[in-house]
Amino acid sequence: MDVTKIMLTEKEMPTSWYNILPDLPEPLPPVLHPGTGKPVTPDDLKRLFPMALIMQEFSPERNIEIPEQIQAIYRMWRPTNLHRAYGLEKALDTPARIYYKYEGTSPAGSHKPNTAVAQAYYNKAEGVKRLATETGAGQWGSALAMGCMLFGLELKVYMVKTSFQSKPYRRIMMETWGAKCVPSPSTDTKAGRDVLAKDPDSPGSLGIAISEAVEDAATHDNTHYSLGSVLNHVLLHQTIVGLEAMKQMEKADAYPDIIVGCIGGGSNFGGLVMPFMRDKIKGKKKNLRIIAVEPQACPSLTKGPYSYDFGDVAGMTPLLKMHTLGHTFVPPPVHAGGLRYHGMAPIISHFYKLGLIEARAELQVPVFEAGVRFARSEGILPAPESAHAIKVGIDEALACRQSGHSKTILIGLSGHGHFDLSAYDEYLSGKLKDYEYPEEKVKEALTSLPAVPGA
């Protein structure tokens, strides 16, 4: 019998996250204070984050133990399965061996709960009563709603107004888990009211929502801010995915030649690839190829300069050294809402600079074509974000057919597409349109790149 899913028992689940910082061949450029141009200190961040997470952000420890309470919650849906894609291999008639790590079986349907649960835990442990966050399409907001519910924290989610109106299911999911969710811009914050005063019909943006959530946290007692990607500690929590996948590949007596993941802020990709990347850095797996896939409509890694920029549109965050399309850039409305972010996690940007990863930008129509191909051969209906990784995984498998090489390809399948079916409908009915690289808009946004004080 060929094994279709490589499973781990709960006892085989990793008990530490993997922190790549001490293994980097060159250190990560520091995060800078926008006022002074000096590296931020833990003290600068403590109004927004619990000290445990701030310490993880800069930690020199390679292995960071996962507290037992977090492990207990992980066990509700973890370890997740690693699948061998026999159906897809057959459909492609490829000699490649394709595996995928599937995170869609979590209660929120994606990898996001891996960090949501951890962030809720550490905030609770430091006596915080309430969190504020933003969400675009709603994947992050619903994951954090679940995390806060499990630890008895209140949660307020500022959801980009267009998504709030067009994707009510994610909003209801958050409410079912007990969170409060409002459309952003809202009248609940000064930032929101300022926007509404200028434009009462503002559709909102992730940047506005971040400003609202940060202001909310800064102006409410016992309230912290929480972010679902980009930062080191978020990617750290996601390494549970890659650590499990490594053990599972080992059980299958295999090791990937190629790993593919999609990138928005970078947390799903980083979490999957970093444990394998260590082997590449150490010279044990020099030929390992790691490919990050982003949308053509928002190609930060492939088209954005590597520069210091703000994490949010309003310019309230510290300065991050990253590939960026400019913090005022508003991406076209592609359906992969989780990939519509102007910047890229500093650590992923650093990997790219060091030549540890490759990057590709894809158009959404061929991405949906790949998603449907996957659904029709593997049964699982992927999120549009995950379908970006599938697209490139299929391209690589077809290259194997061409060359006759039997490579081992590992695809990160970050979530299911149950809430994205209207996008599939558009694709299937031929109405889905493509957005090329928005060169003019990016050029304009890049003029907003901030100067680093004292540089």
Add this chain to the structure above:
Amino acid sequence: MDVTKIMLTEKEMPTSWYNILPDLPEPLPPVLHPGTGKPVTPDDLKRLFPMALIMQEFSPERNIEIPEQIQAIYRMWRPTNLHRAYGLEKALDTPARIYYKYEGTSPAGSHKPNTAVAQAYYNKAEGVKRLATETGAGQWGSALAMGCMLFGLELKVYMVKTSFQSKPYRRIMMETWGAKCVPSPSTDTKAGRDVLAKDPDSPGSLGIAISEAVEDAATHDNTHYSLGSVLNHVLLHQTIVGLEAMKQMEKADAYPDIIVGCIGGGSNFGGLVMPFMRDKIKGKKKNLRIIAVEPQACPSLTKGPYSYDFGDVAGMTPLLKMHTLGHTFVPPPVHAGGLRYHGMAPIISHFYKLGLIEARAELQVPVFEAGVRFARSEGILPAPESAHAIKVGIDEALACRQSGHSKTILIGLSGHGHFDLSAYDEYLSGKLKDYEYPEEKVKEALTSLPAVPGA
């Protein structure tokens, strides 16, 4: 470490389905031909079903081997996990030990693919090229779309028009897997055109959709009809759920005192409970309590007479001995679409008559309350159908708190509620209304019970 999920490896997956027919203390009353009143023969059914399924319908064999091709597809998502509900136990402060078997991780999000894949396989094996079926809320249609896609069969789904319009996601899911889905009544069949001639604005009903699908199968070459519940062979395929659960309980060194499942046609409930019921019949577990939960709005088992009736509104099927509210009964529009069927599987009805199971009827508001309680303690957002089982599972756990008994309760969690979030929204905003037992409508429908010829 307490184990949260009891997992099975692929090698531990059962390789046979369990057929309870030879173990019944009294034989099942025969299915009758509506014209002659005589028991139907395999020949009577072969225009609609492949002979392999007809043979399973009447099989005297206790164990029916699962063909390797079906096992291979099962392995895409099976074995499913058995969870220990630590979160719910804590929330209820009960000494009861609660377990649940979760089928929501299948590609279609419910238990339905277990039989959809098998039915597609046996039809394919006998040279059938195309299937026709009906679907209400779309769970069955989407599962069969997946099954047909995997075996290269065409599929036409007649979907009740109100659901087709109000639940587009399920329709798109079917199309993504390559099925054709039309609103019923349609102009594609005589049955549909007849209805539309009388009432161009007909909202459709499951009965009309069955008539259309049966007519479609009878009038197209190489086309068979497929049903998602009620029949013996359908419940047989679902025993994979109960067989896995038994092995998992054994691994947990436990055995249920109480098993709870929801019933519409009866396939999810039957599949879970029949392997355990064998122990009860054989006297090994005399005190095992098995509880079937149905909606107050459609209480076939608790309020319907045990009588011969048609399986469809139009009266095109053979006569089935079952608890029925009358084949012309149209249930109120409760959100648990999968439980809105006028009859009950003959074999479940037979269990009830023999005293092997108990039955409860629940109102939907307390059912949703239980669903939210579950989501907030276990993370998983249950389908409204499954929430019926949760409601009674919670009641039994609270009775344990009262009595101080530490009983072991096993709940069948048939699917996730990702496509039912508008119903959760209604509940959370206080707009959900209840439908009591529609006594007058049932009384009226019962006048339509057919006479058995020659009886």
